[in-house]
Amino acid sequence: MLSEDTGLRAASASYAYDGDVVVHEVSFGLQPGAMVAIAGPNGSGKTTLLKMLSGIYQPMGGEVYLDGMQLSNVPARRLACRVAVVTRHIDPKLMFSVAEIVAMGRTPYIALLGSPGSHDRHAIREALAFCELEHLAHRRFGELSGGEQQRVMLAMALAQEADYLLLDEPTVHLDLHHQYELLELLCKLRTNRHTGIAAVMHDLNLASLYFDRLALMQAGRLVADADAAEILRRPECLSVFQAPLSVVAHPRSGVPQVLLERSNNSR
Amino acid sequence: MAESALPPAHSSSTRAALLVLALPLALVVALVLATMVGSVSIPPQETVQILLHRLGLPGEATWPTTDQTIIWEVRLPRVIAAALVGGALGVAGTLFQAVLRNPLADPYVIGTSAGAQLGVAIALVLPAEVAFLGFGSIQLLAFIGALATVLFVYTIARTGGRTPVITLLLAGFVVSSFLISGTSFLLSATNRMNQVMTWTMGSMDVSDLKQLATTGPLMFLAAGLSYLLSPRLDVVLLGEEQAAHLGVRVERLKLVCIVLASLLTALAVTLAGVVAFVGLVVPHTARLIYGPRHRILIPAAACGGAVFVVAADALSRLVLAPTVVPLGAVTALVGAPFFLHLLRRSRRDYAV
Numbered sequence: 213m214l215s216e217d218t219g220l221r222a223a224s225a226s227y228a229y230d231g232d233v234v235v236h237e238v239s240f241g242l243q244p245g246a247m248v249a250i251a252g253p254n255g256s257g258k259t260t261l262l263k264m265l266s267g268i269y270q271p272m273g274g275e276v277y278l279d280g281m282q283l284s285n286v287p288a289r290r291l292a293c294r295v296a297v298v299t300r301h302i303d304p305k306l307m308f309s310v311a312e313i314v315a316m317g318r319t320p321y322i323a324l325l326g327s328p329g330s331h332d333r334h335a336i337r338e339a340l341a342f343c344e345l346e347h348l349a350h351r352r353f354g355e356l357s358g359g360e361q362q363r364v365m366l367a368m369a370l371a372q373e374a375d376y377l378l379l380d381e382p383t384v385h386l387d388l389h390h391q392y393e394l395l396e397l398l399c400k401l402r403t404n405r406h407t408g409i410a411a412v413m414h415d416l417n418l419a420s421l422y423f424d425r426l427a428l429m430q431a432g433r434l435v436a437d438a439d440a441a442e443i444l445r446r447p448e449c450l451s452v453f454q455a456p457l458s459v460v461a462h463p464r465s466g467v468p469q470v471l472l473e474r475s476n477n478s479r
Numbered sequence: 480m481a482e483s484a485l486p487p488a489h490s491s492s493t494r495a496a497l498l499v500l501a502l503p504l505a506l507v508v509a510l511v512l513a514t515m516v517g518s519v520s521i522p523p524q525e526t527v528q529i530l531l532h533r534l535g536l537p538g539e540a541t542w543p544t545t546d547q548t549i550i551w552e553v554r555l556p557r558v559i560a561a562a563l564v565g566g567a568l569g570v571a572g573t574l575f576q577a578v579l580r581n582p583l584a585d586p587y588v589i590g591t592s593a594g595a596q597l598g599v600a601i602a603l604v605l606p607a608e609v610a611f612l613g614f615g616s617i618q619l620l621a622f623i624g625a626l627a628t629v630l631f632v633y634t635i636a637r638t639g640g641r642t643p644v645i646t647l648l649l650a651g652f653v654v655s656s657f658l659i660s661g662t663s664f665l666l667s668a669t670n671r672m673n674q675v676m677t678w679t680m681g682s683m684d685v686s687d688l689k690q691l692a693t694t695g696p697l698m699f700l701a702a703g704l705s706y707l708l709s710p711r712l713d714v715v716l717l718g719e720e721q722a723a724h725l726g727v728r729v730e731r732l733k734l735v736c737i738v739l740a741s742l743l744t745a746l747a748v749t750l751a752g753v754v755a756f757v758g759l760v761v762p763h764t765a766r767l768i769y770g771p772r773h774r775i776l777i778p779a780a781a782c783g784g785a786v787f788v789v790a791a792d793a794l795s796r797l798v799l800a801p802t803v804v805p806l807g808a809v810t811a812l813v814g815a816p817f818f819l820h821l822l823r824r825s826r827r828d829y830a831v
Contacts, residue, residue: 268720288723290726306717307771312713312772316717319710319711319725319726320726324708324711325707
């Protein structure tokens with residue numbers, strides 16, 4: 213059984229840029245094995261919430277806890293062993309090889325004067341295999357497609373062997389094939405390693421199809437945090453997107469899928 | 480880290496090993512060739528014999544002792560000083576480029592060298608009672624000048640958590656010009672006008688060769704510490720935020736690297752004045768050949784920088800012999816076009 217403290221948890225966390233409050237008293241928890249999509253209109257504070265959960269931003273009000281310990285008290289390397297993050301802004305022209313980048317996921321485990329041990333090498337091989345990157349291991353990162361690069365960054369995060377994985381819009385700019393591959397990988401990760409996954413997702417349909425929980429944000433506040441299907445069936449929740457929407461059931465799985473409606477004026 | 484994860488294809492590892500061996504070999508060749516160059520004509524084979532003799536190889540001394548003195552006490556220390564200057568600037572450039580995340584960061588371009596040079600000038604004009612510290616005060620003031628300058632330029636150039644390429648260059652240029660003027664003014668005001676050229680244009684003639692015994696080990700120490708940081712520097716290339724997610728304390732690492740790079744620059748300046756563009760040309764060329772990993776890049780930049788400055792110094796003595804061209808003029812002739820090429824490329828990349 214998990215103790216009550218287990219998890220990565222924001223408690224009434226707030227953040228402001230130059231006095232503009234972008235996240236207002238948000239309480240949000242991520243447990244091992246959970247898969248949560250964070251959604252909401254542009255500027256609703258999703259990425260800022262993710263940055264507070266990852267420890268990059270220090271909450272200005274409230275607190276973030278990792279297994280009951282204040283995140284700001286967790287040493288940097290220790291935190292990196294527990295929480296891995298896949299960010300969006302990686303230089304796409306890096307000339308490191310894929311294996312070299314994935315190996316960087318072991319950084320928090322290796323002391324300044326240390327060198328990688330057998331477990332490090334094992335974790336790197338596992339991560340490459342998990343993301344089906346072995347055949348690309350010696351290719352230069354800068355020569356890969358956007359989808360392949362995204363998979364490399366995920367493999368690096370997996371080599372970190374963290375209990376929690378945070379992703380910022382992982383499917384953006386990916387074609388359908390790579391969206392599918394990435395989300396299937398996340399599901400496999402949750403099942404095989406019991407990783408707690410939270411991802412900022414713009415695509416509500418993918419969120420509905422793959423994630424079991426949806427945290428809906430609007431203007432810096434968490435307006436709903438529940439079963440994804442349940443939230444998408446509530447009209448008042450969809451209203452935060454300020455667009456005419458229809459909700460239909462996915463023909464195969466039955467989960468709600470959200471469609472835009474075109475206005476009569478534009479016809 | 481990576482080869483240990485998955486063995487690279489055999490051919491590429493052999494190639495890498497050959498490439499790694501090539502640079503120390505090139506350095507030895509450059510050192511020997513450069514020792515043959517000088518105003519007094521000494522036959523090449525005699526130079527080699529003298530060098531080998533002093534390295535303990537048996538053989539009869541068939542040459543005039545004056546030749547031996549020239550080789551051993553004049554040329555070789557100068558060539559070794561040139562190698563140290565080049566190696567230090569190569570490593571300093573590599574460090575600046577990594578932590579400032581700026582392909583054009585170079586000790587000369589961002590003003591560090593000019594800061595060190597003003598420090599040297601201040602140490603030179605200090606009254607005798609303070610200068611009794613000898614080389615210590617020169618090195619210390621050069622280091623303070625270099626560090627203060629880079630921190631100042633970096634603070635000015637940094638906006639919103641980023642350091643745009645062009646802003647850094649402009650800030651570096653303006654601060655550099657100011658400091659070089661300050662040096663010229665200071666040296667002129669104290670009747671040292673004849674030294675202005677050597678310090679601002681770089682020259683191995685300014686070397687106080689007695690300094691090598693202290694400067695050399697300090698340079699090796701700073702370069703060695705940089706080498707230890709190389710896995711962390713690789714991670715910083717992923718971006719500061721991603722590096723932080725991997726447990727790297729980025730701000731602390733940056734500060735340590737800036738201090739090390741400033742120390743290396745300052746020591747190089749105390750030996751040779753401002754030698755332009757070495758920290759730019761060398762790391763970029765090394766990166767093209769050896770890839771981005773700092774485990775290889777830092778030793779490669781050290782060796783490559785040494786070869787570059789030893790060759791440039793030899794050229795500076797050869798091209799207009801018996802007139803000696805300033806060393807910095809030779810490196811700038813190579814470095815400035817190289818810099819413009821990189822600037823064009825980075826404009827395309829970052830759409831400044």
